[in-house]
Amino acid sequence: MEQTAFTLQGARCLVIGNGRIGSLLAHKLQVLGAAVTVSARSARDFAKIATAGLSALDTRQLAGGLAEFDLIFNTVPAPVLGAAELAGLTPPCLVIDLASLPGGVAADAPLPQGCRVLHALSLPGRVAPLSAARAVRDTVLTMLKEEGIL
Template identity: 40%
Template sequence: MFETVAVIGGDLRQLTLARLLKREGYHVFLYGFDKDIRIDALEFDRDKDFALSADIVILPVPVTFDGTTINSPYAKNPMTVEEFLYGINPSALVFGGQIQPNLQKAFEENQLAYRDYLKREELSIKNAIPTAEGAIEIAISETPITIHGSKSLVLGYGKIGKILSKMLFGLGAQTYVEARKYADLAMIEGHGYEPLELCCLKNKIGDFDIIFNTIPALILDEEILSNVKKDALIIDLASKPGGVDFEAAKALGVRVIWALSLPGKVAPVSSGAIIKDTIMNIIKELGV
């Protein structure tokens, strides 16, 4: 049974995670929160060496942007990856989100046990809720019309697509949903939305006021974008490389917002709780 947990780097999601773990009785070390944020000095131990000695070490999402330092927007001096690898307790269990292949290799070379919590199905499902809410927030603030009565299209009927289409329908949007599987198209119709096959997208795309893409592959290419209404808004929720030809959209004057990492931006407290629950699920499965 582990007793000490270190949360190193990250944003308000990781701070929420640390507070939730402490509330449950764990001894939590916090490192990387000493700039542009106020935390009670008595709330956490914040010594770097203590943090690296913990039984469980939790890294942020993503673990690093530059491959050199731990992603730490609230740190005066972010911990380097080299410092982490050199000082980490060799028997620690390391958690991180979106652990890059080169970092995975470094963990393995140092014989560190690690898990990428961003790959967990339950986290993806729960994260779809703040993602959908954030997408709707953008649509409300960036368009001169109400969601109610708008013609809104959701591309893709995966985790985010399912929740987003339900929310749009609940707000009174004329909700169209694109899917490839016939079973999904039937389910879309069963929920009262309008199903749209991908083969019909080119001819139908000009009907919509707001277009939400959830597919992480190029769907909205130059040919399709040329048919989009000039006053329409496209909100791309797909991870890199996205689902829109951004250069073509700019040339055509089509407005696109690439809305990445919405859970941490629109609902960091809820997102931190989701990460915490996911990590605890993994720990239970491992019997640690």
């Protein structure tokens, strides 16, 4: 909130990616009263997003569809926000890139006047390494159990 002139309550937020971080972030934003949309690519993720009571967008079709958002959080560690996508932002949109390296926001793409990008790559691991490590451990153990290895 230090980076915006508004609170999360009522803010129109897009979370790009419905993985471990994206789905948790979307839930937390929703609880805080934000209007949350989540972008994903798979039918399974679209179903999970709908079940959570959130709106969905296809990550492959973001260009031209970002004008309505106040805040955009990227959790995908691959190029998803290039010049075509960023050109459609409406001021004072703030884009926060939370993905691990290389991030998902093109560093050299021009932004509309009044829009900003905050590169917070790998933020959980840098500021809360113990919690991040526990989350990774729990995810790996769950995956191993699902595969019948444990």
